[in-house]
Amino acid sequence: MGLDIRWPIGLMFTLIGVLLTIFGAVKKSASTSLDININLIWGIVLLIFGILMLWGAIRGRKNPPSV
Amino acid sequence: MQPIQLQWIDYTILIAYVAFVLGIGWALARYVKTSSEFLTSARSIPTWVTGLAFISANLGALELVGMAASGAKYGIATAHFYWVGAIPAMIFLAVFMMPFYYGSRARSVPEYLKMRFDERVRALNSIAFAVMTIFASGISINALAKLLTNLLPWQFDVKIGLLHLGSYDAYLWICSGVVLLYVLKGGLTSAIYTEVLQFFMIVLGFAPVVYLGLKDVGGWHAMNHSLQTVAVHPAAFYLKPPGTSYAPDAWNSAWRPVLAGSAHNPMGVDWFAIIFGLGFVLSFGYWCTNFLVVQRAMAAKNMTAARNTPLVAAVPKMLFPFLVIVPGMIAAALCTLPNKDYRIPPPIVSPANYNDAIAAVRNATAADDNNFNAVSAAIGKKLDHDKILSLIAANKTSQLTDTQIKQGLYNSVAENDYDEVILSLVKKYCPPGLMGLALTALLASFMSGMAGNVTAFNTVFTYDLYQAYFAPGKSDKHYFWFGKFITVVGIILSICAAYFASMFLNAMDVIQLVFGFVNAPLFATFLLGMFWKRTTGTGAFIGLFCGIGSSALFQALTTVPTNLNAAGHSISVVKGGYLGVLKVFPSEMAQNFWLATFAFIVCFTLTVVISLLTRRAKSDEELKGLVYSLTPRIVDTNLPWFRRPAVVGILLLIACAILNIIFW
Numbered sequence: 001m002g003l004d005i006r007w008p009i010g011l012m013f014t015l016i017g018v019l020l021t022i023f024g025a026v027k028k029s030a031s032t033s034l035d036i037n038i039n040l041i042w043g044i045v046l047l048i049f050g051i052l053m054l055w056g057a058i059r060g061r062k063n064p065p066s067v
Numbered sequence: 068m069q070p071i072q073l074q075w076i077d078y079t080i081l082i083a084y085v086a087f088v089l090g091i092g093w094a095l096a097r098y099v100k101t102s103s104e105f106l107t108s109a110r111s112i113p114t115w116v117t118g119l120a121f122i123s124a125n126l127g128a129l130e131l132v133g134m135a136a137s138g139a140k141y142g143i144a145t146a147h148f149y150w151v152g153a154i155p156a157m158i159f160l161a162v163f164m165m166p167f168y169y170g171s172r173a174r175s176v177p178e179y180l181k182m183r184f185d186e187r188v189r190a191l192n193s194i195a196f197a198v199m200t201i202f203a204s205g206i207s208i209n210a211l212a213k214l215l216t217n218l219l220p221w222q223f224d225v226k227i228g229l230l231h232l233g234s235y236d237a238y239l240w241i242c243s244g245v246v247l248l249y250v251l252k253g254g255l256t257s258a259i260y261t262e263v264l265q266f267f268m269i270v271l272g273f274a275p276v277v278y279l280g281l282k283d284v285g286g287w288h289a290m291n292h293s294l295q296t297v298a299v300h301p302a303a304f305y306l307k308p309p310g311t312s313y314a315p316d317a318w319n320s321a322w323r324p325v326l327a328g329s330a331h332n333p334m335g336v337d338w339f340a341i342i343f344g345l346g347f348v349l350s351f352g353y354w355c356t357n358f359l360v361v362q363r364a365m366a367a368k369n370m371t372a373a374r375n376t377p378l379v380a381a382v383p384k385m386l387f388p389f390l391v392i393v394p395g396m397i398a399a400a401l402c403t404l405p406n407k408d409y410r411i412p413p414p415i416v417s418p419a420n421y422n423d424a425i426a427a428v429r430n431a432t433a434a435d436d437n438n439f440n441a442v443s444a445a446i447g448k449k450l451d452h453d454k455i456l457s458l459i460a461a462n463k464t465s466q467l468t469d470t471q472i473k474q475g476l477y478n479s480v481a482e483n484d485y486d487e488v489i490l491s492l493v494k495k496y497c498p499p500g501l502m503g504l505a506l507t508a509l510l511a512s513f514m515s516g517m518a519g520n521v522t523a524f525n526t527v528f529t530y531d532l533y534q535a536y537f538a539p540g541k542s543d544k545h546y547f548w549f550g551k552f553i554t555v556v557g558i559i560l561s562i563c564a565a566y567f568a569s570m571f572l573n574a575m576d577v578i579q580l581v582f583g584f585v586n587a588p589l590f591a592t593f594l595l596g597m598f599w600k601r602t603t604g605t606g607a608f609i610g611l612f613c614g615i616g617s618s619a620l621f622q623a624l625t626t627v628p629t630n631l632n633a634a635g636h637s638i639s640v641v642k643g644g645y646l647g648v649l650k651v652f653p654s655e656m657a658q659n660f661w662l663a664t665f666a667f668i669v670c671f672t673l674t675v676v677i678s679l680l681t682r683r684a685k686s687d688e689e690l691k692g693l694v695y696s697l698t699p700r701i702v703d704t705n706l707p708w709f710r711r712p713a714v715v716g717i718l719l720l721i722a723c724a725i726l727n728i729i730f731w
């Protein structure tokens with residue numbers, strides 16, 4: 001209905017992904033849990049997810065949605 | 068034990084989520100102009116969105132917290148709530164029932180009942196549903212306000228005349244305000260879109276916690292190995308009373324302990340109760356008739372989309388046990404590993420009581436029973452006898468610090484607060500950043516629990532109560548504005564329900580009990596209505612009414628062993644048996660499942676008998692599209708196999724069966 005949900009989902013997770021990645025890269029010691037820099041790794045995962053969603057939204061704009 | 072220290076990144080994630088949720092509401096506002104668009108989304112939502120919203124609407128806060136709690140208490144058997152108690156019903160809804168809900172063009176479940184039967188059945192269902200859904204909304208937002216009060220450092224203390232408002236009140240009103248704003252702006256579509264956002268937040272927020280937890284316990288097999296210790300000595304971790312013991316696989320195996328009998332599994336249920344009580348009556352009663360979830364399927368673009376919605380939802384639902392139940396199992400396993408310094412969180416003890424107990428330990432003359440009693444009295448909770456004695460002895464040999472004594476006391480409380488399990492794991496494994504993500508996921512699910520219930524409430528109230536009985540025949544604009552008005556009313560009533568739930572210790576239990584009474588007989592009515600054209604309105608009404616009554620009666624005459632005093636009488640009304648004790652069930656879960664079975668049978672039998680004794684009010688022509696035998700079969704042979712609901716349904720059932728076998 002009017003707004004493609006993939007836009008807000010994509011934008012939000014891209015934003016959070018960027019935040020977590022930068023935080024994880026800069027504050028390495030604070031971001032580790034069980035010897036893994038989980039912020040950095042998960043930040044990148046979220047970033048990829050967000051970008052995939054945005055790509056879906058952009059493609060959706062080019063091709064009108066089908067059944 | 069210590070409150071969480073949140074950092075700027077955690078707050079940023081939280082605020083970002085709230086901003087996006089409000090933004091979605093605002094962006095949708097210009098597309099929501101009619102009552103149909105506001106209340107029912109006017110059949111415009113794509114399948115993947117309705118599918119994820121369907122599962123999210125059900126995945127309330129209590130589910131996340133409760134499933135982790137049950138995972139600790141019962142192990143993998145908790146998955147029965149998903150693999151037996153949800154998937155079959157969802158598939159049945161998709162293949163057999165959605166054609167009637169969607170094809171009848173009913174705007175709500177009560178409206179379907181009116182079309183199929185008459186106004187009496189609709190009124191009974193819509194009033195019961197409206198009340199239950201407001202309470203569910205209140206429970207959700209109450210849990211959120213409590214969580215924020217315990218987590219966030221912001222103190223709020225304001226006196227207005229006689230009213231003394233604290234942090235809880237501030238969080239309650241602010242969060243309700245946020246939900247009100249985005250639902251008022253964008254209607255059901257707002258709620259659906261934020262539910263999808265919530266779904267991803269939960270998966271992405273908690274997957275790392277599960278991964279880190281599994282890594283910490285040494286992997287899946289190591290966790291199962293540790294759980295064997297739990298199964299054989301549950302009392303050592305305060306999971307069961309002393310003396311209880313189960314077979315080593317009781318926490319790792321879903322079916323074997325159940326098949327062995329109710330005395331041999333921690334849930335205290337037998338196989339019939341699980342399959343019929345949970346798997347059939349309660350499961351189908353909820354998934355096939357509850358408007359909160361069915362509303363999301365009804366918002367789909369067309370019939371095929373509507374039928375596929377529950378099927379799309381079934382896929383994540385099948386996999387969710389690994390996300391929500393495994394944390395509980397990890398927690399139980401951690402308790403057995405001494406070097407992890409973890410226990411399932413005890414109930415909250417006030418700082419004052421801790422101080423009194425610390426003093427009692429210091430003043431203890433010797434490690435004996437008198438001094439143990441003194442410490443117990445000071446702390447006000449049940450304590451582990453041996454651990455306290457060794458704590459007192461340790462303090463005598465070398466003067467322990469206050470912190471050390473407090474830690475010793477914390478580890479000795481012989482009760483568990485299972486609802487705190489998920490939060491304790493988040494605290495343990497999440498560094499700042501990830502912490503904010505996990506907490507925002509929790510916040511998202513609590514808020515969308517309120518939004519989902521309020522959007523179901525406003526539709527039922529506007530169409531099934533207001534339009535049906537108070538103001539029929541008005542313009543669509545009239546109902547559009549009424550819909551908005553009743554949304555505000557719904558939020559305010561939810562806040563009242565939240566206060567009710569927070570003030571009375573047993574309020575939650577009473578509310579859940581009443582939900583159970585109403586849900587148990589419901590599926591019998593729908594089953595007979597949809598598949599037997601001879602069912603009459605009178606039969607349905609009396610059957611449903613008496614079904615609810617028989618639930619209450621059953622609960623009043625049965626109870627569980629922990630609720631019996633020395634004379635064999637019931638202690639608490641909430642646990643039943645207050646009119647007399649005809650049967651004692653091994654656990655509350657068993658009582659619940661058998662209650663459902665009983666109510667279903669009563670409702671089914673009465674509906675059949677009275678329908679045969681009364682005349683049909685509606686002709687075959689009027690019931691076309693509402694009853695199975697009078698509706699043309701949906702032809703979908705033109706669709707590829709993966710889009711045909713029946714085919715996908717069978718595949719999902721097979722997948723579900725495989726999961727059951729793997730975790731046998």
